[in-house]
Amino acid sequence: MARPRLRAGAYPSGVAVILVVAAAITRQPAIVTIAAGALVAWLVVEVTGRLALAAVEVEVSVAPERLVAGEELDVRIVVTNRKPLPLPWLDLSLSLPDGLEPIAGGPQRQTVGAGFAPRGHERATLVFRLRARERGAHAIGPLRLRAGDWLGFTSDDRTVPLDVSVVAYPVPLSVRDRRVASLRPLAETAARRGLIPDPLRFRGVREHRRGDPRKEIHWKASARLRSLQTKVYEPAASLDAIFLVNVASYEQFWVQADPEAVEIVISATAELIRMAADGGRQVGLVTNGLDNVTHQRPRSALGRGPRPLRRSLDVLARLGPYAAASPEAVFLRERGRLASGATLVIVTPVVPVRLADAAIALRHAHHRVLVLSVAPVSEAIEARLRSQDVACETLLSVQAARLA
Amino acid sequence: MPLAVRDAAAQLVAQVSRIMVGKASAIEQLLGALLVDGHVLVDDVPGVGKTTLARALASSLDLDFHRVQCTPDLVPSDITGVSIFDVRTQAFEYRAGPLSANVVLVDEINRATPRAQASLLEAMQERQVTVDDETHPLPDPFFVIATQNPVELEGTFPLPEAQLDRFLLLLNLGYPSADEEDAILQLHGAANVAPGTLKPLFGRDALGQLREQVRAVRVGDAVRRYVVDLVRATRGLQGVELGASPRAAIALFRAAQAHAAIRGRDFVLPDDVKSQAVAVLRHRLFLDSDAQMRGRTTASVVGEVLARTPVPAEREAAAS
Amino acid sequence: MPRSLVALLVARAAIEAVFFTGFVALLHAVSAPKEAIGLGQTTVLLFGCELIAIAILREARPENGNLRDTHQPTALAVVVIGAAVIGGLLLPWRSSDLPVLLMRAIGFGIIGEVFLWRALSLARGSSRWSQVRSSGTLAVIVIAIAAFVPFVDHGALPFLALAALLATGVGLSLARSIEELDLARAEGRDTARGGSALGTAFALGVLAVVAAAFAPSLQSLLASTGEALAPFLAQALFYALLPLGYLAAYLVEFLRGIVGRFPRLPQPQPLSPADLERDEEIRRAMLETRPVIVIGFELLIAAVAIAMAIILVERMRRERREELPPGASLERERTAGMGVRDMLAGLLPRRAPKRRRPADDGTPAGAVRLLYWRLLELAERAGIGWRADDETPAEHAERMYRAGEPWPAAAPVVRAFELVRYGELTPSTAQVDAARASVRMLEAPKRDSRGSEQAP
Numbered sequence A: 001m002a003r004p005r006l007r008a009g010a011y012p013s014g015v016a017v018i019l020v021v022a023a024a025i026t027r028q029p030a031i032v033t034i035a036a037g038a039l040v041a042w043l044v045v046e047v048t049g050r051l052a053l054a055a056v057e058v059e060v061s062v063a064p065e066r067l068v069a070g071e072e073l074d075v076r077i078v079v080t081n082r083k084p085l086p087l088p089w090l091d092l093s094l095s096l097p098d099g100l101e102p103i104a105g106g107p108q109r110q111t112v113g114a115g116f117a118p119r120g121h122e123r124a125t126l127v128f129r130l131r132a133r134e135r136g137a138h139a140i141g142p143l144r145l146r147a148g149d150w151l152g153f154t155s156d157d158r159t160v161p162l163d164v165s166v167v168a169y170p171v172p173l174s175v176r177d178r179r180v181a182s183l184r185p186l187a188e189t190a191a192r193r194g195l196i197p198d199p200l201r202f203r204g205v206r207e208h209r210r211g212d213p214r215k216e217i218h219w220k221a222s223a224r225l226r227s228l229q230t231k232v233y234e235p236a237a238s239l240d241a242i243f244l245v246n247v248a249s250y251e252q253f254w255v256q257a258d259p260e261a262v263e264i265v266i267s268a269t270a271e272l273i274r275m276a277a278d279g280g281r282q283v284g285l286v287t288n289g290l291d292n293v294t295h296q297r298p299r300s301a302l303g304r305g306p307r308p309l310r311r312s313l314d315v316l317a318r319l320g321p322y323a324a325a326s327p328e329a330v331f332l333r334e335r336g337r338l339a340s341g342a343t344l345v346i347v348t349p350v351v352p353v354r355l356a357d358a359a360i361a362l363r364h365a366h367h368r369v370l371v372l373s374v375a376p377v378s379e380a381i382e383a384r385l386r387s388q389d390v391a392c393e394t395l396l397s398v399q400a401a402r403l404a
Numbered sequence B: 001m002p003l004a005v006r007d008a009a010a011q012l013v014a015q016v017s018r019i020m021v022g023k024a025s026a027i028e029q030l031l032g033a034l035l036v037d038g039h040v041l042v043d044d045v046p047g048v049g050k051t052t053l054a055r056a057l058a059s060s061l062d063l064d065f066h067r068v069q070c071t072p073d074l075v076p077s078d079i080t081g082v083s084i085f086d087v088r089t090q091a092f093e094y095r096a097g098p099l100s101a102n103v104v105l106v107d108e109i110n111r112a113t114p115r116a117q118a119s120l121l122e123a124m125q126e127r128q129v130t131v132d133d134e135t136h137p138l139p140d141p142f143f144v145i146a147t148q149n150p151v152e153l154e155g156t157f158p159l160p161e162a163q164l165d166r167f168l169l170l171l172n173l174g175y176p177s178a179d180e181e182d183a184i185l186q187l188h189g190a191a192n193v194a195p196g197t198l199k200p201l202f203g204r205d206a207l208g209q210l211r212e213q214v215r216a217v218r219v220g221d222a223v224r225r226y227v228v229d230l231v232r233a234t235r236g237l238q239g240v241e242l243g244a245s246p247r248a249a250i251a252l253f254r255a256a257q258a259h260a261a262i263r264g265r266d267f268v269l270p271d272d273v274k275s276q277a278v279a280v281l282r283h284r285l286f287l288d289s290d291a292q293m294r295g296r297t298t299a300s301v302v303g304e305v306l307a308r309t310p311v312p313a314e315r316e317a318a319a320s
Numbered sequence C: 001m002p003r004s005l006v007a008l009l010v011a012r013a014a015i016e017a018v019f020f021t022g023f024v025a026l027l028h029a030v031s032a033p034k035e036a037i038g039l040g041q042t043t044v045l046l047f048g049c050e051l052i053a054i055a056i057l058r059e060a061r062p063e064n065g066n067l068r069d070t071h072q073p074t075a076l077a078v079v080v081i082g083a084a085v086i087g088g089l090l091l092p093w094r095s096s097d098l099p100v101l102l103m104r105a106i107g108f109g110i111i112g113e114v115f116l117w118r119a120l121s122l123a124r125g126s127s128r129w130s131q132v133r134s135s136g137t138l139a140v141i142v143i144a145i146a147a148f149v150p151f152v153d154h155g156a157l158p159f160l161a162l163a164a165l166l167a168t169g170v171g172l173s174l175a176r177s178i179e180e181l182d183l184a185r186a187e188g189r190d191t192a193r194g195g196s197a198l199g200t201a202f203a204l205g206v207l208a209v210v211a212a213a214f215a216p217s218l219q220s221l222l223a224s225t226g227e228a229l230a231p232f233l234a235q236a237l238f239y240a241l242l243p244l245g246y247l248a249a250y251l252v253e254f255l256r257g258i259v260g261r262f263p264r265l266p267q268p269q270p271l272s273p274a275d276l277e278r279d280e281e282i283r284r285a286m287l288e289t290r291p292v293i294v295i296g297f298e299l300l301i302a303a304v305a306i307a308m309a310i311i312l313v314e315r316m317r318r319e320r321r322e323e324l325p326p327g328a329s330l331e332r333e334r335t336a337g338m339g340v341r342d343m344l345a346g347l348l349p350r351r352a353p354k355r356r357r358p359a360d361d362g363t364p365a366g367a368v369r370l371l372y373w374r375l376l377e378l379a380e381r382a383g384i385g386w387r388a389d390d391e392t393p394a395e396h397a398e399r400m401y402r403a404g405e406p407w408p409a410a411a412p413v414v415r416a417f418e419l420v421r422y423g424e425l426t427p428s429t430a431q432v433d434a435a436r437a438s439v440r441m442l443e444a445p446k447r448d449s450r451g452s453e454q455a456p
Helices: A013-026 A029-050 A184-190 A219-225 A259-278 A306-317 A327-333 A353-364 A379-387 A398-403 B005-016 B024-035 B050-060 B076-080 B114-126 B178-190 B204-215 B221-233 B246-262 B270-284 B289-293 B298-308 B314-319 C003-030 C039-059 C074-090 C098-123 C129-146 C154-180 C183-189 C196-213 C215-260 C273-289 C296-318 C340-345 C364-381 C393-402 C407-421 C429-454
Strands: A005-008 A056-063 A066-068 A072-081 A090-095 A100-102 A111-116 A122-132 A136-140 A143-148 A155-160 A164-169 A193-207 A229-237 A240-245 A282-287 A289-291 A299-303 A319-323 A343-348 A368-373 A391-394 B040-043 B065-069 B081-086 B091-096 B103-107 B128-131 B134-137 B143-148 B169-171 B240-242 C329-334
Touching: A013 A029, A029 C129, A029 C154, A056 A143, A056 A164, A066 A306, A072 A090, A111 A122, A136 A306, A143 C154, A164 A306, A164 B289, A219 A229, A219 B081, A240 A259, A240 A327, A259 A282, A259 A306, A259 A319, A259 A343, A282 A306, A282 A327, A299 A306, A306 A319, A306 B289, A327 A343, A327 A353, A343 A353, A353 A368, A353 A379, A379 A391, B005 B024, B005 B050, B005 B204, B005 B246, B024 B040, B024 B050, B024 B143, B024 B169, B024 B204, B024 B246, B050 B065, B050 B103, B050 B143, B076 B081, B076 B114, B076 B128, B081 B128, B091 B134, B114 B128, B114 B143, B169 B270, B204 B246, B221 B246, B221 B270, B221 B298, B246 B270, B270 B298, B314 C364, C003 C039, C003 C074, C003 C098, C003 C129, C003 C154, C039 C074, C039 C098, C039 C154, C039 C196, C074 C098, C129 C154, C364 C393, C364 C407, C364 C429, C393 C407, C407 C429
Parallel strands: A066 A164, A240 A282, A240 A343, A343 A368, A368 A391, B040 B143, B040 B169, B065 B103, B103 B143
Antiparallel strands: A005 A155, A056 A072, A072 A122, A090 A111, A090 A143, A100 A122, A122 C329, A136 A164, A143 A155, A193 A229, A282 A299, A289 A319, B081 B091, B128 B134
């Protein structure tokens, strides 16, 4: 662990030397006593000062590491003094990122401080609560330790870099704005029947016809009925939902006109992904936004289970409001890679014409497409989308909300 | 005098290199996996020669070859075989599936449904298939080379962790260098050498002896301990959600034996372990979201583990 | 009031008592004294008065509870100054001259006012580390000056110095931890009057004053105790100061050597027989009037000083003060750790871990291990470096080969070592000989160069 250390203060050793010389010259018992005391003090300051932060171990952890914005978490700092020497005082100062704040408040919201006097061979565990004020990946630290010698002449300062972070997921839309109708009907709309027979969903048999693949012959039924029978399957119900998240709130994607709408998009997507995952569906995510930490365009591969869900939610938590490219360019580039039969849910602040064209193109590539917009969609665009069998819904009327 | 593994490997590389340029290391690793009864997963983009390599290997070793192209509508019976009702005999007759070969290339395994994947992986593990309560053993040797598209191009059904662990090695053939690509064009311009035209280098008996030689390669206490230390070091690393399993330790042990035999040694060096560590371990580690988003790869994590784990050498020898 | 603040007050009171004792002794010594005053008794008296004054002043603070608004009650000021003047005039002094009288009255009056002002400062809760350091420094300076002034009880000065040093040590430690753990802020908010700790300090003060007042009877009691303890304490003090004596002697010789190089400087003269005789005379006089080194109030002061040292150490062990963010909890538990020896070893510069050469067990395998070790030593000396922890012998050998001739000759050694270490096989005689020859060849360039120097 890298430990930048600073030593402040010093013992006036020059004075001690002068006293020793004076004692040697004068041989006065009082001066000798003072000189001896100065030397002993020097020794105490040196030894206890140099050993102050030696063998002091620190561990910082948070629980939970993932939560929804607005929720609280516990920070645990364990300080272990592994040497027999006690410390008269130890000062801790933990830096907090912008997105986290202490529960109890205080004059300084970006650091949390504590002080106590560790004994020798003692472990002290400090626990306090923070609140995740906003979504994102919040890195906690560094932690600053200060301690000094027994007589207070010097202090040692050590900065401990930490690798502790908290991911705050977006606030659920219904919590964010109670006027928004439940998203459940939209989630159900997103999963419709597919277009291809699902070989896992056997329905029955029928008479074999010329051209039926030999591998579809049901041999046991054929043996029983004494004529060749072909298997029949249910059409595939799409179990895949891929969310295409657009963070550009304006036709020119590099202009960020409405960050609040982008936050609504992110919250809505998080809620829909959770619903889809709870329904046993595979979920994946593609976006034209950038990750706040890596500044790369993140994606979450299609998958089922807690890990893909967590990855998708992590992507949303860390998504910034700035777009790296236009949504139609990004989504159409994905066309060849999207799982066949998957339902695509485009969640967007606005629906410009080009994005509508992209949605139609994706529909023609044999995907079910649902467009969810924060802002109302123009009648012409909505009509065009519906005519091409692309579902379109509005999350909430921004203007109506602002007027209310 | 029995054929030595080193000589066999040299002959195989020389022969296959006639139709595949620049893949000597991959050829040796495939041979090594075959000799220790392991299977290989090749993670690569299309068009780098996966099918050609598999066919060439089968032809050179006088082994039967089948290819399975995975699609979303693949059912288990397409892999394991099916019992067909014969009207003449009024009885069901087992028709073997594509697994009834010594070398089976399973292309784009991540496009098959989980059920189809499971039936294949079970067959790989058990070396037999069960159809209608009848068990049919698979040929010996039985060697599966599965391919998948890299993670950046999403597959429909990525292999779950427990299934990935069944593959001894994860190889990445990669694009050839400019000179190699030029040599490929020269090779395919003048005379199109097909893998099927390669003559077998040695028979099945010789292959059996080679496998015995590999099994007999000695692994000393220090090297065995080194394997354990490496595998254990992958667990609990920052950013690693799931470390390598004990099966990974066995795989690394065997792969190191094969590598030592191919190098002409009858004992394993730490160098053999290090050279196989990435191929054996990187598909058995799983990174958490943060590590993935920061661009860490499992290969880089294995590299970190190798750098951090001390190699047993003169100090321990002095202490013992 | 937190106990730690009261403890700091007591320590500071002790420092102030020593300081003012020294001041009183100096003023008395320069204003026609008849004989020296008992410094131990004076210290105890002033210590008690300081504590009493602090307690009274804290009780007299205004209704708003803010200590910073505390003022000197007029009555107390009159009493203290008056007592100081009267005390100064009652001390044994020779002359009745008006100038000397005025000097004493004014001087002791000033001492009284300064004493009260210092007590007020302490009562206001001054707990800064820099203040403790300053007052401790002043106290030892005054004692140091007093050591050279006649008509001062020189025998008591070492004990006063000891008391001042230890009280300063305790005070510094307390003040620093109070500052860092911000207890002063908590104390400033405390509006409760009195408090058991302050009451204890008041009682201690009264006890000290009474003890000083009844000095003669206490003196004889302490004297008999001192007689019994004297030989042991004298021996202990002798041994404690002996290293310092040697150090002092070396320093004196060292300084004499330096000063001797500059002939223009006044050269320190060795003590003349007359000086030695005078020293002896003073020492005999001291012994006659003070038959034992430790008697009377000096014993009390020494006991208090030792108690303060014990308090300092014990306080470190039992420190329990905390400053936590709102809503936080702190749990403490014992844990395993290093011993005192390991802890002190950490003060020394870290040495590179010593590599242990393998033992020569007489077997071919042992010989190969030794040869490989020797190869690594040669590589390290040549700048190639020892084998890194994550490097295999083959990888390290590659590094050696890249360094050029003659390092490729090391191959037999590496191969033999790999056979022994990893193959767990016994090397043949030929392999061992080949390895030995390789090492000799690698060592040879050194021998050749030495030989060529000798060549004609």
